[in-house]
Amino acid sequence: MSLDFVFDLPAEDKGNTGILVFVCSLSKMYHLAPVRDKITGKQAAQLFLDSVFRYHGLPETIVSDRDPRFTGAFWDTLFQMLGTKLTVSTADHPQTDGQTERVNRxxxxxLRIVCAEAPRFWSDQLPMVKFALTMRRQADVDQPG
Structure with missing residues (x-):
């Protein structure tokens, strides 16, 4: 499982300005959670449990960048309690988390298109964005090599 944030979206009616992106390394399934820019590690962990754990269970490894929300004491404690480990990409080698970085691009x-059309309601469009991402991924898989 890999995870990363996308920020700098326009503030919408619920106060969200970003998305926490989860990508399953095995299934390539995406999970998108709208977030505020002040999200804490504890809140991110709760989103992981609510948005990912129930579908995928506990991954052996979770890959993220060095965002302090992913490297703080709460995450260390959570991973220790759950028996998993966090692998962070090196500062000079963010492509370690290439899967999520590609999804984020x-x-x-x-999101630029969605925000241009509905800047105050972009988070309401996330289910459709997720569907479009999934269909795009499926089209890539189905292409003859």
Missing amino acids: VLEDM
Whole structure:
């Protein structure tokens, strides 16, 4: 499982300005959670449990960048309690988390369009954005090599 944030979206009616992106390394399934820019590690962990754990169970490894929300004491405690480990990409080698970075690039392109049309309601469009991401991924898989 890999996770990363996409921020700098326009503030919408619920106060969200970003998305926490989860990507399952095995299924390539995406999970998108709208977040505020002041999200804490504890809140991110709760989103992980609510948005990901119930579908995928406990991954052996979770990959993230070095965002302090992913490297703080709460995450260390959570991973220790759950018996998993956090692997962070090195500061000079963010492509360690390449899977999520690729998803984020496509997601950011889609969100620019959504935010241009509905800047105060973009989080309401996340189910459709997730569907479009999934269909795009499936089209990539189905292409003859």
